[in-house]
Amino acid sequence: MAERETALLVRRTLRAGQQVRYSGTVVVLGDVNPGATVIAGADIVVVGQLRGFAHAGAGGDERATIVAFRLRPAQIRIAHHIARSPEAPEVVPDQPEMAAVVDGALVIRPYRPLLYGRELRGGSAEWGRSSS
Amino acid sequence: MGQVIVVTSGKGGVGKTTTVANIGAGLAMLGKKVAMIDADIGLRNLDVVMGLENRIVYDIVDVVEGFCRLKQALIKDKRFSDNLSLLAAAQTKDKSAVSPDEMRRICKELKADFDFVLIDCPAGIEQGFKNAVAPAEQAIIVTTPDISAVRDADRVIGLLEAHGLRDPLLIVNRVRPNMVKRGDMMAVEDIAEILAIPLLGVIPEDEGIILSTNRGDPAATVQSSFAGTAYRNIALRLTGQDVPLMSLDLRGGILSRFRRLVGGR
Numbered sequence: 170m171a172e173r174e175t176a177l178l179v180r181r182t183l184r185a186g187q188q189v190r191y192s193g194t195v196v197v198l199g200d201v202n203p204g205a206t207v208i209a210g211a212d213i214v215v216v217g218q219l220r221g222f223a224h225a226g227a228g229g230d231e232r233a234t235i236v237a238f239r240l241r242p243a244q245i246r247i248a249h250h251i252a253r254s255p256e257a258p259e260v261v262p263d264q265p266e267m268a269a270v271v272d273g274a275l276v277i278r279p280y281r282p283l284l285y286g287r288e289l290r291g292g293s294a295e296w297g298r299s300s301s
Numbered sequence: 302m303g304q305v306i307v308v309t310s311g312k313g314g315v316g317k318t319t320t321v322a323n324i325g326a327g328l329a330m331l332g333k334k335v336a337m338i339d340a341d342i343g344l345r346n347l348d349v350v351m352g353l354e355n356r357i358v359y360d361i362v363d364v365v366e367g368f369c370r371l372k373q374a375l376i377k378d379k380r381f382s383d384n385l386s387l388l389a390a391a392q393t394k395d396k397s398a399v400s401p402d403e404m405r406r407i408c409k410e411l412k413a414d415f416d417f418v419l420i421d422c423p424a425g426i427e428q429g430f431k432n433a434v435a436p437a438e439q440a441i442i443v444t445t446p447d448i449s450a451v452r453d454a455d456r457v458i459g460l461l462e463a464h465g466l467r468d469p470l471l472i473v474n475r476v477r478p479n480m481v482k483r484g485d486m487m488a489v490e491d492i493a494e495i496l497a498i499p500l501l502g503v504i505p506e507d508e509g510i511i512l513s514t515n516r517g518d519p520a521a522t523v524q525s526s527f528a529g530t531a532y533r534n535i536a537l538r539l540t541g542q543d544v545p546l547m548s549l550d551l552r553g554g555i556l557s558r559f560r561r562l563v564g565g566r
């Protein structure tokens with residue numbers, strides 16, 4: 170099972186051909202460029218642009234999420250779910266986004282700090298408490 | 302003491318050799334003493350681009366194997382009042398004929414006599430790349446506005462960091478302003494954003510380069526050449542002068558840039 174409590178801090182931009190693998194959460198202070206790879210047992214947070222390949226919950230944890238300032242990856246995976254970028258050039262929203270598995274599908278939504286993990290999965294009662 | 306600069310790209314055919322020849326010529330025209338090393342052993346080209354092929358007596362492998370002294374192998378280019386010298390690659394051997402330590406030794410010797418030592422790195426990231434990078438204190442990354450070339454450039458920048466070469470400089474070669482304007486070609490700004498290294502210069506696509514390369518006359522020597530001017534500007538920047546980028550007006554295309562020049566901004 171993934172080590173959700175431990176994190177690896179990567180303080181640089183990952184360039185093409187470079188790879189980071191870690192059993193817990195990976196936080197990148199920089200960009201993940203096209204051709205670079207991040208594989209984490211738990212969550213992936215990119216404080217920059219994610220344009221490469223990211224696999225969160227690589228050990229099978231579907232609760233894992235991928236958050237990036239600009240989420241425009243070639244392909245992302247959470248546990249065994251795979252999503253790739255659309256063929257047509259898409260308009261990437263100019264805001265942080267989060268990828269998560271909701272009802273068995275990998276979805277990307279705008280990232281909202283207060284709703285972290287809750288809006289995506291419903292659970293309004295719990296959300297009501299946390300926002301008060 | 303001179304500065305050792307490697308010109309590299311990862312991908313082949315993006316203009317490393319042309320860049321070395323033209324920056325070398327540009328610096329020599331500014332009165333700097335420049336040595337160029339062709340590190341592409343087995344596939345030598347720099348001598349042809351410089352039009353010095355028929356003057357090769359000894360090459361870099363002869364120096365390494367002790368058949369001649371380094372000074373004997375240096376070909377002085379008379380067109381640049383002997384400011385420009387070339388150490389040619391061997392045509393017959395392969396990359397294993399030279400080691401990183403031998404490249405360091407050669408460059409250490411050259412640094413004493415020259416202001417700039419420019420190394421023309423072979424394509425790829427194998428032995429030839431390691432040889433070319435070993436003695437370098439600074440790197441120039443050449444890319445074209447193609448996704449594959451930019452990807453390889455990014456990979457090479459990462460490898461250079463692993464070699465302890467930080468903050469390389471970027472040259473974007475063969476930019477076609479009209480295609481960029483139509484959105485059919487990556488803009489220089491997009492490339493610089495991905496690679497996140499300082500931009501040293503932008504070279505416009507120029508048919509004159511093909512002519513001058515085939516003639517063995519670097520475009521930098523041709524005052525009217527657009528690409529030649531871009532290379533001369535790069536040479537000026539390498540000597541510490543602050544020359545504005547020609548590229549900043551790419552959105553307006555070449556014509557409006559001329560108008561702006563004529564109109565005095």
